[in-house]
Amino acid sequence: MKKIDHSRIDHLLSSVDELKIKIDSVSEGKEHLWSAIHERIRYSWTFNTNAIEGSTLTEGETIFFLREGLTVEGKPFKDFADAKNHHEAIEYLFDFVSKKREISSGFIKEINALLLKGVSSTPAIDQHGNKIEKKTSPGEYKKLPNHVLQSDGTIHYYVDPLKVPEEIDNLVSWIKKSSEHPVVTAAVTHYEFVRIHPFDDGNGREARLLMNLILIENGFMPAVIKNEKRREYINSLVIADNGDMSEFIAFIAQSLIDSMNQIISEFNKNS
Numbered sequence: 267m268k269k270i271d272h273s274r275i276d277h278l279l280s281s282v283d284e285l286k287i288k289i290d291s292v293s294e295g296k297e298h299l300w301s302a303i304h305e306r307i308r309y310s311w312t313f314n315t316n317a318i319e320g321s322t323l324t325e326g327e328t329i330f331f332l333r334e335g336l337t338v339e340g341k342p343f344k345d346f347a348d349a350k351n352h353h354e355a356i357e358y359l360f361d362f363v364s365k366k367r368e369i370s371s372g373f374i375k376e377i378n379a380l381l382l383k384g385v386s387s388t389p390a391i392d393q394h395g396n397k398i399e400k401k402t403s404p405g406e407y408k409k410l411p412n413h414v415l416q417s418d419g420t421i422h423y424y425v426d427p428l429k430v431p432e433e434i435d436n437l438v439s440w441i442k443k444s445s446e447h448p449v450v451t452a453a454v455t456h457y458e459f460v461r462i463h464p465f466d467d468g469n470g471r472e473a474r475l476l477m478n479l480i481l482i483e484n485g486f487m488p489a490v491i492k493n494e495k496r497r498e499y500i501n502s503l504v505i506a507d508n509g510d511m512s513e514f515i516a517f518i519a520q521s522l523i524d525s526m527n528q529i530i531s532e533f534n535k536n537s
Contacts, residue, residue, distance in 0.1 A: 271512040278519035285526040317493035379405030381468040424463035448484035453518040489522035
């Protein structure tokens with residue numbers, strides 16, 4: 267595991283624990299509000315995670331589509347498919363938790379298959395820098411190397427396809443053995459999944475799903491990473507690539523704190 271400076275994150279983890287207790291307190295006697303709050307979280311989570319990946323749908327368009335099933339003229343089909351698939355993947359996560367299933371490589375493939383359902387191809391860049399449409403293989407590990415062009419012009423290469431099964435198995439084993447605070451376990455899982463980039467598409471969305479699955483399993487609310495924080499989010503991942511996880515863990519902890527404060531605000535409105 268990369269370096270973690272606990273002196274930089276422990277106060278955030280304490281705040282998370284305190285807010286968890288506060289949510290339990292302010293929600294007492296208002297259990298009827300949870301359904302609407304959970305629905306709002308799912309919509310926000312779906313909109314923001316897809317916006318980070320380049321979806322052109324607004325939050326209003328995302329909510330309208332998920333509620334009414336009606337598309338908006340002029341927007342790509344893939345954006346609607348991504349919204350529907352992600353929303354269903356969230357439902358699948360909650361079902362997974364309720365059945366007390368364990369994270370496995372098979373489950374990781376199931377989530378990717380859900381995220382790419384009905385999506386036959388995705389935009390990509392070939393080795394010559396040309397825009398192409400790449401055929402998707404839902405639920406299957408990548409067969410060719412993948413990479414990303416970074417803002418400084420350098421190319422960042424992910425784990426070689428031949429090493430993916432072993433790397434994912436190691437990650438699953440680490441998750442099961444981790445004795446870290448759930449926020450740390452969730453953030454490290456997110457980072458490691460992105461570092462491996464096991465699939466041709468859907469890696470960022472799945473990293474955030476796995477992160478939140480770990481939080482939900484441990485009694486926390488999901489951390490919604492807002493699209494307007496995208497640059498800070500990407501920068502903290504780059505810092506982690508350079509050996510220090512502290513900035514990224516702090517970013518995830520703060521995202522969770524923001525999400526929890528929003529939930530407390532919703533309950534207080536209905537006092």
